[in-house]
Amino acid sequence: MDIIELDSLNAYYGDKKILNNINMKIKKNKITAIIGPSGCGKSTLLSVLNRMLEENGGSTRGNIAFKGKDISSYDxxxxxxxxxxxxxKPTPFPMSIYKNLTYAPIYYGTRDKKKLEEIVQDKLKVSGLFEEVKQDLGMSALKLSGGQQQRLCIARALTVDPEVLLLDEPCSALDIKNTAHIEEMLLRLSQEYTIIIVTHNLSQAKRISDYTAFILDGELIEYDETEKIFNNPEDNRTKEYIEGIYG
Incomplete structure (x- = not known):
């Protein structure tokens, strides 16, 4: 089942075209990796999907549907x-771990203390952080390690029960151990959420994604099941990119 459909999507900053005629169908409850060289438009694609691009002075043409409904018709x-x-880069709020995780639920109307405590505990467990911080929920989130901060930010994003989770190179600054924590978490989360991850780490894309999209100079060169993309790419440019990384 497709949860997001992009049809002839073009994205611009002013007169500069960043994405050119992108056509994709994102599968529900699957992990889709987006790969490609720096500056090719990967992060721009994420910002289009939750309408952040327009907040930053960008614009789009073409069609974006979320669950069969034009994305512009949503508030x-x-x-x-x-x-x-x-x-x-991890962006915890400069407040306690607890308040980081209750901020959004309270904003959207949850006031019951017991419910808030359940949300905090559940999302910390999902992120694998609960045992590490359960005695220090009042501690500033800024005192956590970089890997812990990133897991907290993922947990925070889940506190309002989204259907899709976008991740822009969430492991790029993390060590092997923290990267493994996050990859394991994403594999678990894909049973409940649709995940789209931008990554320069092709090994990571191979390990965790079901589908992979290769973008080059703003164009979608190839999009297919991950195994096929890496083992039998149809486009020579995909093959050259993968071989260039692995040397």
Whole structure:
């Protein structure tokens, strides 16, 4: 089942075209990896999907459907609740771990203390952080390690129960251990959420994704099941990119 459909999508910053005629169908409850060289438009594609591009002075042409409905017909706040995003650099709020995880639920109307405590505990367990921080929920989130902060940010994005989770190179600054934590978490989460991850780490794309899209100079060169993309690419440019990385 497709949850997001892009039809002839073009994205611009001013007069500069960043994405050119992108056509994709994102499968529900699957992990889709987006690969390609720096500056090819990967992060722009994520910002299009939850309508952040327009907040940053960009614009789009073409069609984007979320669950069969034009994305522009959703209120921005509603679409960002349904399609959450986590950035490359961890961005915990300068407040306690507990308040980081209750901020969004309270904003959207949850006031019951017991319910909030359940949300905090559940999302910390999902992120694999609960045992590490359960005695220090009042501690500033800024005191966590980089890997813990990134897992907290993913947990925070899940506190409003989105349907899609966008991740922009969430492991690029992390060590092997923390990267493994996050990859294991994403594999578990894909049973409940649709995940789209931008990554320069082709090994990571192979390990965790069901589908992979290769973007070059703003164009979608190839999009297929991950195994096929890596083992039998149809386009020589995909093959050259993969071989260039592996040397």
């Amino acid at each position: 921005k706040e509603e679409i960002r609740k349904k399609i959450g995003i986590v950035f490359q």
